Amino acid sequence: MIWTETFRVAWRSIRASKMRSFLTMLGIIIGVMAVIGSSAVGTGAKLMITKQVESLGSNILTVMPGSSGSGGINRGVGSATTLTANDANAILAQDPQVAAASPLVSSNAQVVYGSNNTSTAIEGTSAQYPQIKNITMADGEYFSPAEVTHASNVAVLGASVPATLGMRQPVGQTIYINSIPFTVIGVAATQGAQGFQSPDTAIAIPYTTAQNLLTGTTNVQQIVVSAKSSAVMDEAQREVAATLRVTHQLLPTEANDFSILNQATILGALSSITTILTVLLDGISAISLLVGGIGIMNIMLVSVTERTREIGIRKAIGAKKGTISTQFLLESLTLSLSGAFIGMVVAGVAAEIIGKVVLKIGNVVSVPAMVLAVVFSILVGIVFGVYPARKAANLKPIEALRYE
Numbered sequence: 512m513i514w515t516e517t518f519r520v521a522w523r524s525i526r527a528s529k530m531r532s533f534l535t536m537l538g539i540i541i542g543v544m545a546v547i548g549s550s551a552v553g554t555g556a557k558l559m560i561t562k563q564v565e566s567l568g569s570n571i572l573t574v575m576p577g578s579s580g581s582g583g584i585n586r587g588v589g590s591a592t593t594l595t596a597n598d599a600n601a602i603l604a605q606d607p608q609v610a611a612a613s614p615l616v617s618s619n620a621q622v623v624y625g626s627n628n629t630s631t632a633i634e635g636t637s638a639q640y641p642q643i644k645n646i647t648m649a650d651g652e653y654f655s656p657a658e659v660t661h662a663s664n665v666a667v668l669g670a671s672v673p674a675t676l677g678m679r680q681p682v683g684q685t686i687y688i689n690s691i692p693f694t695v696i697g698v699a700a701t702q703g704a705q706g707f708q709s710p711d712t713a714i715a716i717p718y719t720t721a722q723n724l725l726t727g728t729t730n731v732q733q734i735v736v737s738a739k740s741s742a743v744m745d746e747a748q749r750e751v752a753a754t755l756r757v758t759h760q761l762l763p764t765e766a767n768d769f770s771i772l773n774q775a776t777i778l779g780a781l782s783s784i785t786t787i788l789t790v791l792l793d794g795i796s797a798i799s800l801l802v803g804g805i806g807i808m809n810i811m812l813v814s815v816t817e818r819t820r821e822i823g824i825r826k827a828i829g830a831k832k833g834t835i836s837t838q839f840l841l842e843s844l845t846l847s848l849s850g851a852f853i854g855m856v857v858a859g860v861a862a863e864i865i866g867k868v869v870l871k872i873g874n875v876v877s878v879p880a881m882v883l884a885v886v887f888s889i890l891v892g893i894v895f896g897v898y899p900a901r902k903a904a905n906l907k908p909i910e911a912l913r914y915e
Contacts, residue, residue, distance in 0.1 A: 843896025
């Protein structure tokens with residue numbers, strides 16, 4: 512019997528029991544959907560993390576103070592007061608691979624406009640901060656170097672602050688931060704969530720003003736540095752570390768009293784975590800395919816039993832073992848591939864809708880995952896179809912014809 516005729520007979524057998532065939536394929540459908548879905552989840556998570564980290568600005572290094580201790584208790588990185596605005600100035604003046612640097616003084620304060628008020632984050636920054644963080648203005652302008660030098664009472668509102676305070680035309684209006692008047696000179700464009708907070712709800716003022724009126728200290732919580740390009744991030748980090756060791760007068764034997772967070776390193780670490788999670792999810796999903804394969808083998812064994820007399824008649828009129836074995840193997844493979852195709856289409860469409868419409872992060876469907884799912888389905892169809900096929904091929908014609 513030629514291959515086309517063998518396939519035709521196998522397909523006719525599958526169509527004869529449509530519901531049973533569909534239920535058999537269901538295990539493969541769910542398995543393929545699980546594999547593609549888990550890969551899409553991993554890809555989506557990686558894209559979202561990358562988007563979040565990159566939204567913080569390009570090529571950023573964040574300098575944090577060292578840790579402080581009291582009573583034998585280490586309070587952790589950032590708890591010391593070892594950074595000043597002079598450190599930022601030194602970094603900008605001495606490090607050739609640094610494009611911009613800005614001190615950052617953060618606090619929380621009550622903000623009042625008319626009869627409306629809110630408690631929000633106040634960020635004291637320099638005029639270079641928008642360059643580092645890729646901030647664009649929706650209205651007005653950011654404060655100038657002169658306004659930073661003179662510690663002017665000017666403020667730039669986050670995108671959602673005007674609505675919170677009921678301000679229709681914010682620029683030129685006066686708001687009160689901890690009862691101190693500030694003139695609004697600009698409103699930033701929407702930036703979205705960044706880490707644990709949203710800059711859209713924050714208010715930026717000159718760091719000198721924040722030090723004089725809000726914190727009462729000359730120290731800064733962070734220094735945010737932008738390297739000239741992603742290719743020189745590591746070199747810029749070494750330059751910043753060397754400069755700070757000099758400005759802090761640290762001896763060669765002394766440890767750094769600061770720490771530097773490299774955005775590229777953070778992104779790489781987070782991407783590695785999502786990759787590991789994706790692999791684990793794919794492994795768990797593969798179990799679904801194995802379960803589907805067991806279902807195929809079970810149904811094929813039932814089919815062999817039901818068609819024992821048919822097999823006996825075919826062998827009696829000259830059908831060879833190879834032909835019988837091929838027919839049942841093709842049935843198993845067809846069920847597996849049909850299930851893989853349906854699962855791939857459903858999972859692909861669902862992932863596209865979720866990625867582009869719901870999460871709005873673009874394509875999250877992984878082509879390698881789809882190929883892997885199909886290849887694995889083929890292997891499942893072959894492996895779990897071999898035993899029923901061999902059992903059918905090895906039936907003795909006389910015993911098969913006697914079977915009731």
